[in-house]
Amino acid sequence: MRSDTFPAWAICSHQAEGCLGIQIEPFGRCLAHLEPEELEAALERYHPGADIDISGTRIDARLLGMLLAAFCEKGEDPTFGDARFRQTHFASIAKFGATKFLGDVYFVEARFDRGARFGAALFQGNVRFGHAQFGRDNYVVDARFGGAHFCRDVRFGDVKVSGSLILSHCQFDQGIHLGSFHVRDLNLDEAHYNAHVVVEATARRLTARKTVFQEGATLRLDGVEQCALDQAVLGGPSAIFGHPRCKVTSLRDTDLGQLVLADVDLSSCQFSGSHSLDKLRLEGRIKFGRTPSGLHLGMHWIPIWWWTRRQILAEEAAWRSQMSRKKAGWCDPRHSADKLVDLSAERLVTLYRSFRKAREDGKDEPGAADFYYGEMEMRRKANSTPWVERRIVLPLYWLVAGYGLRSSRALVALTALIAVGGLTLSRYGFAAKGHVYTADVKPLWDSFLYAVGCILSLDVKINNLSENLTRWGQGLRFLLRIAGPLFLGMAALAIRSRVKR
Numbered sequence: 001m002r003s004d005t006f007p008a009w010a011i012c013s014h015q016a017e018g019c020l021g022i023q024i025e026p027f028g029r030c031l032a033h034l035e036p037e038e039l040e041a042a043l044e045r046y047h048p049g050a051d052i053d054i055s056g057t058r059i060d061a062r063l064l065g066m067l068l069a070a071f072c073e074k075g076e077d078p079t080f081g082d083a084r085f086r087q088t089h090f091a092s093i094a095k096f097g098a099t100k101f102l103g104d105v106y107f108v109e110a111r112f113d114r115g116a117r118f119g120a121a122l123f124q125g126n127v128r129f130g131h132a133q134f135g136r137d138n139y140v141v142d143a144r145f146g147g148a149h150f151c152r153d154v155r156f157g158d159v160k161v162s163g164s165l166i167l168s169h170c171q172f173d174q175g176i177h178l179g180s181f182h183v184r185d186l187n188l189d190e191a192h193y194n195a196h197v198v199v200e201a202t203a204r205r206l207t208a209r210k211t212v213f214q215e216g217a218t219l220r221l222d223g224v225e226q227c228a229l230d231q232a233v234l235g236g237p238s239a240i241f242g243h244p245r246c247k248v249t250s251l252r253d254t255d256l257g258q259l260v261l262a263d264v265d266l267s268s269c270q271f272s273g274s275h276s277l278d279k280l281r282l283e284g285r286i287k288f289g290r291t292p293s294g295l296h297l298g299m300h301w302i303p304i305w306w307w308t309r310r311q312i313l314a315e316e317a318a319w320r321s322q323m324s325r326k327k328a329g330w331c332d333p334r335h336s337a338d339k340l341v342d343l344s345a346e347r348l349v350t351l352y353r354s355f356r357k358a359r360e361d362g363k364d365e366p367g368a369a370d371f372y373y374g375e376m377e378m379r380r381k382a383n384s385t386p387w388v389e390r391r392i393v394l395p396l397y398w399l400v401a402g403y404g405l406r407s408s409r410a411l412v413a414l415t416a417l418i419a420v421g422g423l424t425l426s427r428y429g430f431a432a433k434g435h436v437y438t439a440d441v442k443p444l445w446d447s448f449l450y451a452v453g454c455i456l457s458l459d460v461k462i463n464n465l466s467e468n469l470t471r472w473g474q475g476l477r478f479l480l481r482i483a484g485p486l487f488l489g490m491a492a493l494a495i496r497s498r499v500k501r
């Protein structure tokens with residue numbers, strides 16, 4: 001309860017208990033403190049569609065049953081006009097079920113000790129649940145509105161629910177401000193919002209699966225730990241503002257073209273089947289997963305390996321933990337409820353390509369480079385990639401240049417080329433005087449200089465070396481002139497991409 005102020009109505013004269021219930025005229029006491037015959041007389045004034053004001057009154061199961069019956073036609077659901085339940089205390093479970101509220105409804109500062117059921121209720125007027133509290137004394141209860149229809153303006157400001165707030169399958173026709181909520185779980189699944197909705201929540205988990213946000217949504221999830229929006233429809237500009245530990249676990253099968261994600265953790269988020277990923281805007285501190293660190297051992301032809309440190313999508317970690325031959329260090333970060341069955345390298349190529357484009361458009365060069373690396377890795381693994389590309393071109397490109405992103409590899413490859421080239425030249429490259437096929441062993445250092453000269457296309461005259469090359473030597477010179485500049489170029493490209501960061 002928020003208010004310590006005295007209520008703005010004439011309160012019950014049954015002062016011994018400090019009752020704040022509104023007086024029922026002419027008895028001077030609240031509904032809960034009427035004598036049986038007075039209560040009967042009071043209830044007789046009610047009829048379906050009548051207004052009601054039982055603010056501040058303590059309502060137990062028996063009294064609620066009598067009240068609902070007073071607003072029922074035979075066989076029909078209860079129907080209220082304007083309904084004021086301000087600071088009303090529902091001591092038992094408040095089962096309103098398919099009640100119709102034809103006028104404005106106020107449950108401001110109401111208390112629902114044992115939870116509430118408004119499933120399939122119809123609210124034709126404005127609805128206010130500001131500062132309502134569901135559950136008390138660590139008693140976990142739910143507030144169930146599943147299937148309710150709200151025709152006018154709805155406000156749930158600063159509502160506390162010890163268990164779940166269930167707004168699934170609801171329909172909201174007009175302005176909606178949901179929050180700030182303090183709930184354990186917030187369920188908006190399959191609800192239909194015809195106007196832009198603002199949700200502010202502190203919750204362990206928020207789900208909005210198959211939810212239709214016709215005009216878009218603004219979700220401020222300052223205190224939310226997990227959030228899933230698979231198959232949601234975002235029909236207008238939408239934003240999710242989180243915090244560094246707010247995990248968005250799924251955006252599957254959702255059109256993300258109008259979505260902004262700010263300050264959220266996407267390390268376990270699935271994007272498979274989502275559309276317009278390249279238009280997704282990422283702002284603030286966005287956390288992605290990382291490749292495993294350290295050295296790994298296994299029964300492979302190179303039994304020791306490590307992973308290049310980079311940002312990855314959860315789907316790649318899941319794919320590698322299940323499909324890859326080198327599983328060591330990888331674990332599936334997805335939450336069990338959100339798991340997809342069909343993981344493939346081809347899907348990952350598309351996902352990474354879209355993310356790369358989004359990061360490039362967002363002027364995030366390091367992010368774009370990481371996703372480009374992921375895209376190339378998945379192309380190397382995808383069965384649909386042509387054999388030559390998959391088995392020769394991409395592995396070589398990966399090995400010698402880290403897809404044009406790792407300058408150290410290109411420099412190592414260049415050094416190895418000079419070392420092997422120089423060594424081979426010194427033994428077999430230079431022809432003995434008067435021979436073409438017979439080699440003369442030459443000093444190693446001079447041969448290295450000669451190899452560097454070849455790479456840089458310089459005509460190096462070294463006194464110790466004969467000018468004639470053997471057939472092997474000619475072949476080697478050709479190789480050095482082709483491969484050397486290629487490695488140099490890759491190193492320069494990688495350094496440039498690093499400097500741009």
Ligand SMILES: [Zn+2]
Nearest residue numbers: 012019030033
């Ligand atoms: Zn009273």
